[in-house]
Amino acid sequence: MASAGAATGIRVQERQRGTAARVVPDVLRVLLNGAVFVLLWNHIWLVDLSDRSILAASEEGSLLTQALFLSTGVAMVAAIHRIGFRHLRPLVTGPLVLCAVWLSGTALLSIEPSLSLRRLALFAIAALLSAGVLIVARSPRQLALTMAAAALVIVLSSYFAVALVPNLAIHSAFDVNSDPSHPGLWRGIFPQKNEAGAAMVILVIVGLYVARVASRVLGWSIVLLAAGFLIASGSKTAILLLPVILVITGLCQILTGGIMRTLLLLGPIVGFSLISIGSVLVPSIQDAVGALLTNATFTGRSEIWQFAIDNILVRPWRGWGLGAFWMTERTMYGGSEELTWVNTVDHAHNAYLDTALIGGLPFLALTVVAFVLAPVRDLQRVAGGTRLDAETMLFLRLWFLGLVSASFETVLYNGNNATCCMFMMAVFGLRLRTRYPIARD
Template sequence: MAQAPTTYGQLSSGFGYGGTERLSTSSPLIRLIIVILCFAGLSLILISLRPFQAQSIVAEIPDSGDQLKQVGFLAAGLVFGLALLTMADPRRIRSLMTPSFALLGGLIAFEMLRAPDGMATVRALILTVIGMMMTLALIILPRTERDFRSALALAAIALMAVSYAGIILLPDLAIHGYDAYEPQHAGLWRGPFSHKNAAGPVMSVITIFGIYMFRSGMRFSGLVVALAAFVFVLKTGSKTTSGFLPLSILIIGLAAATGKTWIAILVHVVAFSAAAVLTLGAAFDKGIFSLVRSLLGDGTYTGRTTLWEFNASMVPNHLWFGYGYDNFWLKPPVLSLDEPFWAAWDYRYIIHGHENFLDILNNLGVVGGSIVFWVLFIGPLFNYAKARKIPNNRKLADMFATIIVFLTLMSLLETFFLRRVDPIWAMHSLAVFGLHITARFDLGGIHRRRRKGRRVAQA
């Protein structure tokens, strides 16, 4: 006889812990503490400890990093680490013991050992691990989907309130002014984020949050969050972000509309392939460049093609293992080069290459890059297909999958993989862990148990 999916606290594959009593009998106080903790953690990731800190796309980051962020997130890491040890179900944590996550952990350890600048790399990787642990806790700690949704909604509302308050009260910081490197961005919104290229993707994810809230019964607040966030996306002036967001929503909407998850995944693969041709192809093919220029008015994607050409030319020099985690841009392999007077940008002082996949290859090589590609972009699609087989998980899985699809497309224009506690990377990490859990646990089963228990008690 086939085994039915089990409850929120029990693995759907049949090797979860023995029942739901631990979760279903959690005291209201514990549940409230977890909701507040998750709300605080997600708000910290989205708003950061230094909101409204303007930054050019071309800037040097001190090797010592931001000490306030380092201390603050280290403290947050300790709090969430303790919460995972004391309040999380160990079976859920043990569900993470998969070959792909083990390889990713091994890759992180390997990069620490091989780093030419050990302390800087270790600091960066520790922040990255803390960010991943916090997003993992946001998925694992809530006792019910309703608790998770409450924390998510509160954090989304808080971010939108801070962002619009900044536009009204701190326009000099929340809106791009004149920048010698980027004069074309004057007047575009960035809110509490350092740059519009961060604001656009994060606000797109908040739009996806709002859609999930609306679908899950939070009609008014979900609609307000989704509309406010989407307006903010438009005000960032990013044509690609504004285009990729509706496309991502449409792609995952196909799964709900047709009931066939494989159709959504197939369309995603086709859309990503087409987008890759139109973005990276513009850097290497004159015909594609001309086509993009006729469509968008700029075939260089605001000078990115210069970075992509240079980035691709450097990959063969360290093909298998790359230059090391975070050891390519703003490091000797690039800084020691002569100034490229012919290029649209002086790539020696670019923070990153604005292309996730090329940056992954240059930093980690083919070996490390293959692991990251699987964990971040391919594996989640398999988990999505599994998660949609559990009826109670479909809305939540759709939300996480939409984030994955959107950020996979955005990876063609931005770099955020394993980037400390960068909010874009944190949202991708949240979706990866979310699909892992929704593929293995029935998140709505606990509600069925409670209703059944009340009916039995009344009888």
């Protein structure tokens, strides 16, 4: 059993060097972290997809989203202040700092500076919340039970939405961006079935963690509820990736050597990247993928990827700025004599391409170092040559989910995305574990 104060391995005696750490009651910790998890997993409930206004360029942002993130961010800052900001010092690493500096610089040099700065502020708050939950939670058990409560809010609300307001919870032919295959697929409280699918994968991972740390009955109930909704959502990417994540991370319990673990984790990430970006850049890979996959969804994404690559080459060193490319007036209505449906998509369906669009190729390289290579190093420092404890396995699964999803969805530098926020929490968690090893009774 983990000792109190060991949610990320921060020992009790280190928290209690000052008296401030003792004045945050458990009820406030649970309420704050529970609200944060619900907010990060989904904060835009029951969207009417028949409303044609959602097709318009979205440069203004949502006042509700800004208010929710700002108020929760203020509460998190207050809680961490009580506990001690010094516990966040391990996150001040060279790669992470360079990414933050470059991202801030490209926001200032963005083609839409005001838009990019607003998106940067939202992302910064999301990053703070993703790190803060690990500091605020008093123990792994408290973290697990808080995540379980938030997971039940999300998954049960989604089931109730399908039952009570199906016009707002199930895709229909009246959706303004209706795909022929979407009608009848469940999205629950989420804006789209792919977002619902991604969230359900996260909840399956959370359920497995809860089952191991807090309650088998509660944990496996979350797993079954989330898996059932995932299947009903018809989210192909999420359904495909879940078994890959569970198998690969499960093998990390058997293959404990540094080289084998590294190859096991990075191999699928490189492979999925070759299937996606490689299918556009390398003719032989394109032919091979075309022979194996005739899915129109993949073909459509390849058109988006080519469009993204073309625009990366327009500004290869500094990018377009955070949130300043897709769904803006410039992309949707100008800059090309022949406008197609590709101009109206809201992201590249590939996080690596979107990263290069945000900050150029140097920013993509920094991102790979900070969020791909550094966490592998941290994992080996935490558990090299040994089996993984429950907390490390949670972080590993969420980190791996983010990177394999990145080849098909935009899950980096997007504070509105549940996978992005859990990916950041995982990166921060692995890093914190290198400084604060779990204290066991």
